[in-house]
Amino acid sequence: MKKRKIELAVISDVHLGTYGCHADELIAYLNSIQPKKLILNGDIIDIWQFNKRYFPPSHLKVLRKIIGMASKGTEVYYITGNHDEMLRKFSDTSMGNFKIMNKLVLNLDGKKAWIFHGDVFDVSIQNAKWLAKLGGYGYDLLILINSFVNWCLVKMGREKYSLSKRIKNGVKSAIKYINNFEKTAAELAIENEYDYVICGHIHQPKKEVYENKNGSCIYLNSGDWVENLTALEYSFKRWKIYHYNHDKLSPFFVDEDLKEMDMNELIASITDKDVHIEDITKDFFGEEEENMKPKSLDDQSFSQD
Template identity: 70%
Template sequence: MKKRKVELVVLSDVHLGTFGSHADALYNYLATIKPKILVLNGDIIDIWQFRKSYFPLAHLKVIQKIISFASKGTKVYYITGNHDEMLRKFSDMSMGNFELRDKLLLDLDGKKAWIFHGDVFDASVQHSKWIAKLGGLGYDYLILLNRFVNWCLLKIGKEPYSFSKKIKASVKKAVKHISDFEETATDLAIENKYDYVVCGHIHEPKIIKKENKNGSTLYLNSGDWVENLTALEYNKKRWKLFHYSEMDYVAEENLFEMEDILSYQTFV
């Protein structure tokens, strides 16, 4: 299958090494693209919850695919997040086309893109790490339970249901946390005159223009590969939010037909 050429792809919150990671779906997506730059925006490998007994072949194949990109000319930036914070001691390391960073500033057709994971804005991560780790473990098992429930729903012809999205939407503190996160990120981006601010961390994919009295910026969140299965793509001066749909998945030599299942949100 012919691969799509993309100038920039941003992925975050893959959480390899956990039950909730949709590594197989991510591998299928990666197998259909040829990015010039690949940004891994934090929480790619979940070191917090890493288990020697659980690292399936599908998770390893994603890592192999990323290494393959770098070996074939793709510039790969790995930006550290909270779940892979142990890598921060090696920040600014560079090996060929692979670089490890805590944050990144890219020039995209004359516009500045400020890219970072986002956990720096999360008080629970900064001040109560054990609570955040416990919550991450509970979230992992919630996703695992949700998969089983959705498997049962599909068997009886019902639409899949997301426990975590329902909880986020119904808990006022969660809604406020997401809103505060976006406002903090965009206020700082506008203050520093960045055209784009690109985050992950909160598992809420989004592209939205944000304004305040000092100016405006485009806020982008790449979402995750646990519940939303999303990525950001930049090509020909446009941002697109990619959604992988399992319902429309068509197997063909372990790939899928892009024209059948792509759902895009496009911004100039």
């Protein structure tokens, strides 16, 4: 089957390296599209909870697929998030079609799109990172429990159920936080004359027009690949939210030519030089935590670039 050609695809909050990540479904989605640009909007690799004992082959295949897409001409932008904040020290690094950055501004058919992960709005992360990490482990445990519950439900012939979504949608403080997050992002975008503001972080896929006395913008959130399995797509001057569970096409599996290539060959194909995955892994995961502090977000301007 032919792949869908689209201008731009945005995915975020994949959380590779955790039990909640739906890597197989993400591979199927990536194999169904042929985007000119692929935006990875933060928390792709969960370095906070990275465990060398748990990084299944399907998770590695996602990385291979992304690098393979870059080697075939897709522009890949990796925007850092809080769970992969260690990569912020590599900000503005470029390897062929693969670029790492903290935020991105794109011109889409004469309109400006402002893209960033969104953790900069999260006070708990900025001021009490240890507490945020503890919450992350609790969330991972909830996902494990949810996986067992869903296994039982499938055995009984019933539909799967998301405990985390139920909690988020039922707790007033969570609803208030999400509403404040969206409102803050939209108001800053309007203030700085952006037409679109695109975030991740809160695992809530959304497309909504926001207006105030200063103007309007479209707020978009790509959701996640843990609870919602969603992405944003842009083509023909329009945005849509892709829902894997509702919009999935016939499954696409890993490209035959990619099966024959290891990670070192894939990286070399987009950089034109010999780079070893072991060296990159050492750079990412081999240092002590105190030596892995990211660049401060205080000196990052969130005004118009």
